[in-house]
Amino acid sequence: MTAAALAKPGLARPATPFRVMPGFRLSLGFTLFYLALIVLIPLSAVFLKTFTLSWDGFVAAVTSPRVVASYRLTFGTSLLAALLNAIFGGVVAWVLVRYRFPGKKLIDALVDLPFALPTAVAGIALTALYSTNGWIGRYLEPLGIKVAFTPLGILVALTFIGLPFVVRTVQPVLEDAEKELEEAAASLGANHWQTFTRVIFPTVFPALLTGFALSFARATGEYGSVIFIAGNMPMVSEITPLFIVTKLEQYDYAGATAIAVVMLTASFLLLLAINVLQAWTRKRGQSVKV
Numbered sequence: 001m002t003a004a005a006l007a008k009p010g011l012a013r014p015a016t017p018f019r020v021m022p023g024f025r026l027s028l029g030f031t032l033f034y035l036a037l038i039v040l041i042p043l044s045a046v047f048l049k050t051f052t053l054s055w056d057g058f059v060a061a062v063t064s065p066r067v068v069a070s071y072r073l074t075f076g077t078s079l080l081a082a083l084l085n086a087i088f089g090g091v092v093a094w095v096l097v098r099y100r101f102p103g104k105k106l107i108d109a110l111v112d113l114p115f116a117l118p119t120a121v122a123g124i125a126l127t128a129l130y131s132t133n134g135w136i137g138r139y140l141e142p143l144g145i146k147v148a149f150t151p152l153g154i155l156v157a158l159t160f161i162g163l164p165f166v167v168r169t170v171q172p173v174l175e176d177a178e179k180e181l182e183e184a185a186a187s188l189g190a191n192h193w194q195t196f197t198r199v200i201f202p203t204v205f206p207a208l209l210t211g212f213a214l215s216f217a218r219a220t221g222e223y224g225s226v227i228f229i230a231g232n233m234p235m236v237s238e239i240t241p242l243f244i245v246t247k248l249e250q251y252d253y254a255g256a257t258a259i260a261v262v263m264l265t266a267s268f269l270l271l272l273a274i275n276v277l278q279a280w281t282r283k284r285g286q287s288v289k290v
Contacts, residue, residue: 049257061258070240073151078219081158086212089166097174114161119224126157127229149231154239157226158219165218166211173207206278213274220267
């Protein structure tokens, strides 16, 4: 039955809605199977291997001073890098959306460079750049600022790999934002700060939180770009992913998975909290519009 025939009065429409892609049950089954195969089964294997440890062995594996120091360094630098990316990534997204200037497309393409660049290459490049005889490091050394082989170098690497997540999350929201609302606010006497805090920021804030969460999640598990610039000194610049690899090289698989479970749980709880906050901000924004 054609659409034109259905449009004629007196003809009954089909009881079920028309779908372009048939086979919902098959598609749903494939989706669940694929997610189980790629996500759930590997994560379950991590937990099952950890369960081979006794409770005392698990606590000893995840609370040793060296491991706690790696937690502090990993989550601390990841959080700080995500905050920096949320601020400056938002600025980059704003410039790319709201301004026209020569070389804009080139800069827009360079934002995606950390996505395509192998992490090991990024680590080597940053180390060469910020070492004491590097292009930037040679000027920072006389000022007493040492980047390579310090926690500061880890922060630089994590900021580098996390920037695209914020920019590419905020950019579409800014493109879809209604400029008429900003013009209306200005016509009603609002200054630039009031327009930003009351009109622009509430619209961008959920996307900014998403970019922050993605940047943080990527930073906590980053390995390749960090090990070259970190120096990997125990209790100083040793990240948790490197410590997990060290455990695997020592054939301590249960200890490695125990630390991985802690990292996984902490990241999941943080992402859950951010998603709840995002839902709250969306609900609040909808209530304000109504």
